Amino acid sequence: MWRKSKPYLLLLPAIATIVLLFFGGLFDGLLKSLGYFPAIGETRLELTAYAEVVQSDGFWESLELTLRVAVLSSILAGILGGILGVSLFLLNEASKTGQARVWHRLFQLPLTIPHLVGGYVVVLLFMQSGLLSKLLASLGVIDELTDFPVLVNDPFGWGIILTYAWKEAPFVSLLIYPVLSRIQRSWRDVSRVFGAEKWNFIREIVLPVMLPSWTIAVFIVFVFTFSAFEVPFLLGVTYPGMLPVYSYQLYTSGTFADRPEALAVNIILAALTIALGLVIYYFSKRWQVWKGWA
Structure with a gap:
């Protein structure tokens, strides 16, 4: 029994620390969002902060x-x-394992760059x-620098979208490539026998x-x-900011009385x-059941 439980006991300090910091902080934030803030003399539990957040136009614009x-x-x-991921699989499937390995390392390069640097x-x-x-401008495509579209610090959020798109694409390929690598080379040979082209x-x-x-x-x-x-x-x-930024602005720009709203966000x-x-x-499970029936 000791041998079976020893690995879990060794992990217990790390797990307890994570649970305490994460769920403890979440529970403390929940209490303060409900108005339990002894630092300013508030000990009652109420939904005032949530009502003020929901009635705020800034919250809905930030949520959008x-x-x-x-x-x-x-x-x-x-x-x-x-x-x-599919390109790497096709390179590997075409017996270009060395080339696929080089491209795989190249595609993983953005993973080493912090998001702030990205x-x-x-x-x-x-x-x-x-x-x-x-x-x-030097190539004559645009006349002035101001003719270039505003993609950074724009209200739509294109700069943020571009950053996360190129930063997280290698992460997606990293998750699906091991699944694709399990496809047997003989499957492709069988598909050729039945006349299936590469796209089929x-x-x-x-x-x-790879879909799941x-x-x-x-x-x-x-x-x-x-x-x-x-x-x-x-x-x-500056306005509107995404919800984490909106919460940070509420937490830092106001008084102690405004902090329950920030925590409510x-x-x-x-x-x-x-x-x-x-x-x-739920829909992933339903899709798997539907595929099983199909």
């Missing part, structure tokens, strides 16, 4: 921006990551006085095999971008993330 950025970022990263790279490249606008093989074999892992990877990217702070803080506009953000995860999990 957050959803737009998270959806577009995850979709673009999913498409790019899917293309990268955001700064987007600033240098895509701002109106950045490298790309100067290049286009990709559509009928490759895409269904691809869906999970896209959802992970969505959750991450939905609750991320540093890139939206660097590349976003965080709790709502966590609740929305959990709800979206349950929805994705």
Whole structure:
């Protein structure tokens, strides 16, 4: 019995620390969002902060921006990551293992770059006085630097979307490539025997095999971008900001009395993330059942 429980006991200190810091902080934030704030003499539990947040126009504009950025970022990263993963699989399937290994390392390079550095790279490249606008102006494509579209610190959030798209695409490919590598080379040979072209093989074999892992990877990217702070803080506009930035502004710009609203925004953000995860999990299970019936 000791041998069986020893690994779990060795992990207990680390697990206890993570649980204490994460769930303890979440529970403390929940209490303070409900008005339990002994530092300012408030010990009653009430929903005043949530009512004020829901009635605020700034919250809904921030939520709209957050959803737009998270959806577009995850979709673009999913498409790019899917293309990268399938391309690596086709290179490996064509017996170019050395070349596939080189490209695999190259595609993983953005994973080593911190998100804050990635955001700064987007600033240098895509701002109106950045490298790309100067290049286009020197080539005569645009007359003035101001003719270049505003892609950084813009209300739509294109700078944030571009950053997360190229930063998270290798992550998506990294998750789906091991699944694709399990496809037997003989499957391709059998498909050739039955006259299937490469596109038919990709559509009928490759895409269904990678779709569950691809869906999970896209959802992970969505959750991450939905609750991320540093890139939206660097590349976003002052108003409206994404929900994490909006919460930070409430927490730092106001008094102690305003902090329950900031924490209420965080709790709502966590609740929305959990709800979206349950929805994705439900439809993923339904899709698997439907595929089994089909």
